[in-house]
Amino acid sequence: MPESRPLRADARRNRERILRTAEIVLARDGLSASMREIARQADVGLATIYRQFPTKEALYEAIVVARVRALVDEARGLADSEEPGAAFFRFFTRVVEDATHKKTLVDALTDAGVDVKAGMSGLSREMVAVIETLLTRAQQAGRVRADVRMPELLALLSAACLAAERGRWEEPLRTRTLSVMFDGLRGPSLGPAPGAAGGRRGPTP
Amino acid sequence: MPESRPLRADARRNRERILRTAEIVLARDGLSASMREIARQADVGLATIYRQFPTKEALYEAIVVARVRALVDEARGLADSEEPGAAFFRFFTRVVEDATHKKTLVDALTDAGVDVKAGMSGLSREMVAVIETLLTRAQQAGRVRADVRMPELLALLSAACLAAERGRWEEPLRTRTLSVMFDGLRGPSLGPAPGAAGGRRGPTP
Numbered sequence: 001m002p003e004s005r006p007l008r009a010d011a012r013r014n015r016e017r018i019l020r021t022a023e024i025v026l027a028r029d030g031l032s033a034s035m036r037e038i039a040r041q042a043d044v045g046l047a048t049i050y051r052q053f054p055t056k057e058a059l060y061e062a063i064v065v066a067r068v069r070a071l072v073d074e075a076r077g078l079a080d081s082e083e084p085g086a087a088f089f090r091f092f093t094r095v096v097e098d099a100t101h102k103k104t105l106v107d108a109l110t111d112a113g114v115d116v117k118a119g120m121s122g123l124s125r126e127m128v129a130v131i132e133t134l135l136t137r138a139q140q141a142g143r144v145r146a147d148v149r150m151p152e153l154l155a156l157l158s159a160a161c162l163a164a165e166r167g168r169w170e171e172p173l174r175t176r177t178l179s180v181m182f183d184g185l186r187g188p189s190l191g192p193a194p195g196a197a198g199g200r201r202g203p204t205p
Numbered sequence: 206m207p208e209s210r211p212l213r214a215d216a217r218r219n220r221e222r223i224l225r226t227a228e229i230v231l232a233r234d235g236l237s238a239s240m241r242e243i244a245r246q247a248d249v250g251l252a253t254i255y256r257q258f259p260t261k262e263a264l265y266e267a268i269v270v271a272r273v274r275a276l277v278d279e280a281r282g283l284a285d286s287e288e289p290g291a292a293f294f295r296f297f298t299r300v301v302e303d304a305t306h307k308k309t310l311v312d313a314l315t316d317a318g319v320d321v322k323a324g325m326s327g328l329s330r331e332m333v334a335v336i337e338t339l340l341t342r343a344q345q346a347g348r349v350r351a352d353v354r355m356p357e358l359l360a361l362l363s364a365a366c367l368a369a370e371r372g373r374w375e376e377p378l379r380t381r382t383l384s385v386m387f388d389g390l391r392g393p394s395l396g397p398a399p400g401a402a403g404g405r406r407g408p409t410p
Contacts, residue, residue: 188388
């Protein structure tokens, strides 16, 4: 896994622990969270944090980039799956789950004036590329309708993420809503023929 | 059509013309639009505007309320349709179209610190009630799957609206994205049986 900046193994472990801890502390305490508290909880020295993250904003941005990085890595792992349909729908679900819980973080960042997009442009391209791989494989396996293209897939995914963030989609709402979208992505339904008012759908084979 | 405040016919016509004009002027000039310019374009006196809308914020809020009011009235008209399925999907599309174009307005209002929700709570309840009528009729006609309930329908609708606003969904993206959602709302697809890797969907009857 290439790092944007080479780090020794212990430095990388420290960095990961700081990011994980900072995310938890930030979610709990919001913007009032201090670097000192994050250092204490992560069990590293304050100087260690400041060496890698000169400002709290740099730390916040790194948290978001790390979350997206983790999603991209997860997608790459799924891209080799022997069940491309399940892999595709699982990843769609994971992205929406992530969006449901990141609202606090993104709100805090926006309030702090942090432009997380700055560090994300390259990562977003990677994300789009791996989503396209998942889509193509699911379509080749006949699990997603062949006429769905990337623009509408990304539109559906961003729609689900925005609404999940805004509406705090928890279970069972998330599963129920996504299952409607997923049925649409699988293909046209067995609806009644046009004009057959009062008709009933046939059972799915 | 009940009005929240009884107005004489000419006062009501003036009010409607002011709102229509203000919406156009606001979309063109943004927040710098002056009440004087709106009065000039609407061909009414400045005093006439101020009598109904004491502040620019009151005018902005009235524009948004009028747009939602118009949507609710449209939904009521569709609720008697002899094609409940077409009526349901048409209204869903109309709401999303409206969201695509209202972004400028909502952004301007938020920048101005206007809380449009204040005037909307009663109207939102009416909107939800009429959407439920459209859903129930479409389900009774077999055009929408029977197991879809209001929470996930509203989740899908708000997802589409948020993404349409944010992403400026224009044609053909809007149609392509909604058609996937609508297929999902019609019912489970004719997907291949689980485990049948490489299987192909059967044709829709």
